[in-house]
Amino acid sequence: MVYPIRYVVRNEVSKMRFIHMADIHMGAVPDRGKSWSQKRSEEIEATFYGLLKEAGRQGIDLILIAGDIFHRPPTKRELKELNYRLESIAPVQVVMMAGNHDYIGEGSNYRDFSWGDNVHFFRQEKVDVIYIEALDTWVYGLSYEHREIKQPLYDKVRPLDKPGYHILLAHGGDEKHIPIQKKELLSAGFDYVALGHIHKPEIISETMAYAGALEPIDRLDMGSRGYIYGEITDRGTRIQFCPASRREYRELVLESDTDMTSGEMEQWLEQQIHIEGAEHLYNVVLKGYRDMDIVYDLDRLAHVGNVVSVKDETLPWFDFERLYNENSENLIGMFIKKVYQMPMDEHRREQILSYGLQAMYHGRGGNER
Numbered sequence: 001m002v003y004p005i006r007y008v009v010r011n012e013v014s015k016m017r018f019i020h021m022a023d024i025h026m027g028a029v030p031d032r033g034k035s036w037s038q039k040r041s042e043e044i045e046a047t048f049y050g051l052l053k054e055a056g057r058q059g060i061d062l063i064l065i066a067g068d069i070f071h072r073p074p075t076k077r078e079l080k081e082l083n084y085r086l087e088s089i090a091p092v093q094v095v096m097m098a099g100n101h102d103y104i105g106e107g108s109n110y111r112d113f114s115w116g117d118n119v120h121f122f123r124q125e126k127v128d129v130i131y132i133e134a135l136d137t138w139v140y141g142l143s144y145e146h147r148e149i150k151q152p153l154y155d156k157v158r159p160l161d162k163p164g165y166h167i168l169l170a171h172g173g174d175e176k177h178i179p180i181q182k183k184e185l186l187s188a189g190f191d192y193v194a195l196g197h198i199h200k201p202e203i204i205s206e207t208m209a210y211a212g213a214l215e216p217i218d219r220l221d222m223g224s225r226g227y228i229y230g231e232i233t234d235r236g237t238r239i240q241f242c243p244a245s246r247r248e249y250r251e252l253v254l255e256s257d258t259d260m261t262s263g264e265m266e267q268w269l270e271q272q273i274h275i276e277g278a279e280h281l282y283n284v285v286l287k288g289y290r291d292m293d294i295v296y297d298l299d300r301l302a303h304v305g306n307v308v309s310v311k312d313e314t315l316p317w318f319d320f321e322r323l324y325n326e327n328s329e330n331l332i333g334m335f336i337k338k339v340y341q342m343p344m345d346e347h348r349r350e351q352i353l354s355y356g357l358q359a360m361y362h363g364r365g366g367n368e369r
Contacts, residue, residue: 014233014234015231015232015233016061016062016135016136016137016165016231016232016233017059017060017061017062017229017230017231018060018061018062018063018064018167018192018229018230018231018232019051019055019060019062019063019064019227019228019229019230020064020066020192020194020209020211020227020228020229020230020239021048021051021063021064021065021066021211021214021227021228022065022066022067022068022099022171022194022195022196022197022210022211022212022213022214023066023067023068023099023196023197023199023211023212023213023214023217024044024048024065024068024069024070024213024214024215025044025068025070025071025101025213025215025217026044026045026048026069026070026071026074026078027041027070027071027072027074027078028041028044028071028217029041030044030216030217030218031218031219031281031308034306034308036281036306040215040247043215043246043247044214044215044217046246047214047215047244047245047246048214048215049085051214051227051244052085052086052089053085053088053089055089055092056088056089056092059092060092061092061093061134061135062092062093062094062095062132062135062137062139063089063092063093063094063095063096064095064096064139064167064169064194065094065095065096065097065169065196066096066097066099066169066170066171066194066195066196066197066211067096067097067098067099067100067101067102067143067144067171067196067197068099068100068101068102068171068196068197069082069096069098069099069102070101070102071101071102071217072101072102073102073103073104073105073108073109073110074102074109074110075109076109076113079109079110079113083113083115083116083119086115086116086118086119087116087117087118087119089118090116090117090118091118091134092118093118093120093132093134093135094118094119094120095120095121095122095130095132095139095141095169096119096120096121096122096169097121097122097141097142097143097144097169097171098110098121098122098143098144098145099143099144099171099196099197100144100146100147100148100149100171100177100197103143103144103145103146103147104123104124104125104143104144104145105145105146105147110123110143111123120132120139121143122141122142122143122169123143124142124143124145125142125143125144125145125146125149125153126142127140127141127142127153127154127157128140128141128142129141129160131164135165136163136164136165137164137165137166137167137232138159138160138162138164138165138166138167139167139168139169140157140159140166140167140168140169140190141168141169141170144171148176148177149172149176149177149178150175150176150178150179151178152178152179152180152181153172153178154168154170154172154178154180154185155181155184155185157188158188158189159188159189159190165191165192165232166189166190166191167190167191167192167193167194167232168185168188168190168192168193168194169194170185170193170194170195170196171195171196171197172195172196172197173195173197173198173210174197174198177197178197180195182204182208185208186204186205186207186208190207190208191207191232191236191237192207192208192230192232192237192239193207193208193209194209194211194228195208195209195210195211196210196211197210198210198212199212199213199216199217199220199221199225200212200221200223201224201225201226201228201241203228203239203241206236206237206238206239207237209228209239209241211226211227211228212225212226213225214226214227214244214245215244215245215246215247216245216247216248216249216281218249219249219281219283219308219309220249221249222248222249222250222251222283223248223249223250224241224243224245224248225243225244225245225248226241226242226243226244226245227241227242227244228240228241228242229242246279247279247280247281247306248280248281249280249281249282249283249308250276250280250281250282250283251282251283251284251285252269252272252273252276252282252283252284252285253284253285253287254268254269254272254284254285254286254287255287255288256286256287256288256289256290256296256314257288257289257290258289258290258291258317259291260290260291260294261294262294262295262296262297262300265286265296265301266297266300266301266304269284269301269304269305269307270304270305273304273305273306273307278305278306279306280306281306281307281308282305282306282307282308283308283309283311284301284307284309284310284311285310285311285313286310286311286312286313286314287313287314288314288315289314289315289316289317290314290315290316290317291316291317292316292317292318292357292358296312296314298310298312315350315351315354315355316354316355316357316358317354318353318354318357320336320353323336323357324336324337331360332357332360335353335356335357335360336353336357339352339353339356
């Protein structure tokens, strides 16, 4: 495959240290409408720019940004600010691309923007390659010019038969955003494949990884978020995931019992958030059994700490055998008998019986906030 080649000339090195990040999503406002949403938007930018500054202080050789720097196509003001931050960490070299969120559409400010000498941006939806002589490194990549790209554009990309380190910068991995065959890319011969688009970090091998989102963007981005630190030498590539996010989305499961009131559940939730960390963001799930006369106040629970969502999966407790024996000749008994005759697992049977009996007694069911 023939690529146009652009050169960046500096001094020769024997080890190349890099940071691989992706899916920054500057401009996003996570959990819009929540009391912390604007703060989260500011934290996304602060974490990114803080990491750039630290990379400059640490003397990192190369920063790879695998798409979606912005949550939507950027303004000129945003690009000027970004360029200033990147220029300020020179001689650190930066190679980046536009992803499906900040794609280079018609009239995009990316198209004719003039970047600093240490900043290299893939401007087209066709594989290009940049040679950074200072690092003896070739970086291959492209940018999105459309919101969706269904063609597997990376499948046939192979490193040039040239000495030096060869890195592929790629954004995608699902059917609408450049499908990726991981095994094929692993065998393509790159020293490292820096992936973006999937927000969950994943080290596939020492030579290929998803950095994941630098900060979590929505409540489904659960767990630690950060970037990949790596080193490439003549002996090979070594990488590690480095947590960097100021907060995490976490699932908090609270097990109810038949004696717990709504007020007690609220107090328990407050205690658990204090233990887990008040800075984090919580998807709360209530499980277990509750008294049939108790319905937990999900609106109140949703205002405890940084609670993003509350899902009530508790079941009202009934003594099914006793109820059947006492009501074998009426509708309740007939319902219990019918459910026991249906083929299903025990948990599903308990759900149907509990919710059905509660509806018969009180007309209530599970809910979510």
